[in-house]
Amino acid sequence: xxxxxxxxxxxxxxxxxxxxxxxxxxxxxxxxxxxxxxxxxxxxxxxxxxxxxxxxxxxxxxxxxxxxxxxxxxxxxxxxxxxxxxxxxxxxxxxxxxxxxxxxxxxxxxxxxxxxxxxxxxxxxxxxxxxxxxxxxxxxxxxxxxxxxxxxxxxxxxxxxxxxxxxxxxxxxxxxxxxxxxxxxxxxxxxxxxxxxxxxxxxxxxxxxxxxxxxxxxxxxxxxxxxxxxxxxxxxxxxxxxxxxxxxxxxxxxxxxxxxxxxxxxxxxxxxxxxxxxxxxxxxxxxxxxxxxxxxxxxxxxxxxxxxxxxxxxxxxxxxxxxxxxxxxxxxxxxxxxxxxxxxxxxxxxxxxxxxxxxxxxxxxxxxxxxxxxxxxxxxxxxxxxxxxxxxxxxxxxxxxxxxxxxxxxxxxxxxxxxxxxxxxxxxxxxxxxxxxxxxxxxxxxxxxxxxxxxxxxxxxxxxxxxxxxxxxxxx
Numbered sequence: 001x002x003x004x005x006x007x008x009x010x011x012x013x014x015x016x017x018x019x020x021x022x023x024x025x026x027x028x029x030x031x032x033x034x035x036x037x038x039x040x041x042x043x044x045x046x047x048x049x050x051x052x053x054x055x056x057x058x059x060x061x062x063x064x065x066x067x068x069x070x071x072x073x074x075x076x077x078x079x080x081x082x083x084x085x086x087x088x089x090x091x092x093x094x095x096x097x098x099x100x101x102x103x104x105x106x107x108x109x110x111x112x113x114x115x116x117x118x119x120x121x122x123x124x125x126x127x128x129x130x131x132x133x134x135x136x137x138x139x140x141x142x143x144x145x146x147x148x149x150x151x152x153x154x155x156x157x158x159x160x161x162x163x164x165x166x167x168x169x170x171x172x173x174x175x176x177x178x179x180x181x182x183x184x185x186x187x188x189x190x191x192x193x194x195x196x197x198x199x200x201x202x203x204x205x206x207x208x209x210x211x212x213x214x215x216x217x218x219x220x221x222x223x224x225x226x227x228x229x230x231x232x233x234x235x236x237x238x239x240x241x242x243x244x245x246x247x248x249x250x251x252x253x254x255x256x257x258x259x260x261x262x263x264x265x266x267x268x269x270x271x272x273x274x275x276x277x278x279x280x281x282x283x284x285x286x287x288x289x290x291x292x293x294x295x296x297x298x299x300x301x302x303x304x305x306x307x308x309x310x311x312x313x314x315x316x317x318x319x320x321x322x323x324x325x326x327x328x329x330x331x332x333x334x335x336x337x338x339x340x341x342x343x344x345x346x347x348x349x350x351x352x353x354x355x356x357x358x359x360x361x362x363x364x365x366x367x368x369x370x371x372x373x374x375x376x377x378x379x380x381x382x383x384x385x386x387x388x389x390x391x392x393x394x395x396x397x398x399x400x401x402x403x404x405x406x407x408x409x410x411x412x413x414x415x416x417x418x419x420x421x422x423x424x425x426x427x428x429x430x431x432x433x434x435x436x437x438x439x440x441x442x443x444x445x446x447x448x449x450x451x452x453x454x455x456x457x458x459x460x461x462x463x464x465x466x467x468x469x470x471x472x473x474x475x476x
Contacts, residue, residue: 005076005089012072014038016050020092021072024064030054033064081105084120114146166202192216195223265374 001019008020016038023036032051034042039061042050049056063069073093079086080095084105090098099106104122109115111124112133119127128134132148138157145153162173166185180186184204190197191206197216211217262269372380 002080002092002095003078003082005078008075009071012068012075016042020075021064021068024068024072025061026064027056028060028062029056033068036061079103079105190214190216192220192223195220 012020014021014035016034021035024033025036025039026033030049030052043056043058047057075092076089077092079088081103086103086105106121107118108121110117112131114133115131134147135144136147137144141157161170163170167183171179185202187200188203190199195216199210
């Protein structure tokens with residue numbers, strides 16, 4: 001809110017905020033002038049002119065005449081910081097320039113980067129002389145430092161003088177290291193302190209008194225040789241330790257690879273303590289004439305020693321790890337296939353599908369040969385798969401031929417049934433004709449040799465059953 005020196009003209013007062021226009025805007029429909037923000041808010045609330053209540057929208061608003069804007073901007077106002085002490089007055093259009101550049105009662109930040117204080121523009125000079133973050137120059141070495149770091153710098157400034165705490169001699173602080181290295185009263189340890197000597201005293205007594213009586217000084221040659229050998233041993237130990245770490249990493253990698261190979265190889269993996277599996281014993285195992293099952297026979301044969309040692313009967317239901325890799329033998333499968341009932345034919349020559357169970361030809365599949373390499377076993381499996389594929393194709397062709405023959409046989413039986421039905425139909429027709437002749441009394445003359453009123457019906461040639469080509473039966 002601005003404070004005006006004189007009362008503004010009433011024609012320059014907005015009827016909404018009752019203050020001089022700010023960014024004056026005129027309505028095109030009624031030519032009334034308002035502040036831009038005031039009339040925008042009023043129209044959004046109610047689309048009517050606040051003075052005459054005529055229809056008004058935002059599109060009907062436009063900037064007022066420039067003369068009105070100049071009259072409002074030339075009004076004399078007081079500084080917003082008058083309460084703080086600023087007594088200047090100026091035109092309203094110069095308010096931003098006054099506050100930004102010339103008003104001495106505006107708070108501005110300090111020019112130093114680390115200082116976060118806000119000070120009045122009129123007190124900037126005083127604050128710069130008292131700011132703890134201001135830059136200053138050391139009177140000894142001439143370095144530019146922060147005022148807050150001046151005390152720390154004075155204690156370390158090389159141009160300042162220092163006093164030795166042992167000989168009480170004054171010297172420039174920049175020469176403190178040289179004085180410490182040459183001061184005769186400076187306390188130093190014995191040169192053999194690393195080897196175990198615990199003496200410490202002034203430097204002047206080290207060479208005059210202690211060196212002559214120090215027991216470690218007499219054997220310093222041994223210490224040097226021993227230190228050299230220890231250094232070599234430490235270097236060798238470090239190299240060996242690195243090699244051991246590398247070898248352990250390689251061993252861990254090899255163990256993981258071996259475990260992976262063991263899982264991949266499955267039954268082909270055998271340790272040195274295991275005996276190789278003989279393929280002849282495997283064939284003899286599957287060709288045994290009697291036994292509960294091939295898997296149980298393999299289990300009993302693989303563990304004869306365990307049952308003999310403990311005097312117990314081998315368990316037949318143990319899980320055989322090799323059982324999934326060996327199919328049943330041809331003889332065993334052939335015996336099981338012959339236990340199924342054969343197909344039976346009914347008295348009419350039609351095969352009952354519910355009583356038919358066909359025995360399919362079996363192709364012997366060679367068991368996996370665990371005595372050879374994995375590549376050889378895979379090659380054998382490839383040949384077995386090719387043989388199985390050939391057997392499947394042959395079985396499909398046989399099934400097609402069997403279905404074709406069965407279809408032909410069924411067609412022939414259907415033909416014979418049609419022939420028999422046609423003959424029955426002709427017999428019924430003849431009986432009906434005889435019955436009709438007896439009822440109507442229009443029977444023809446009896447032929448010679450026929451007693452009574454019997455008549456002979458001769459059906460036309462077209463009604464006779466056609467000759468059936470062939471005898472009914474199954475052509476297989």
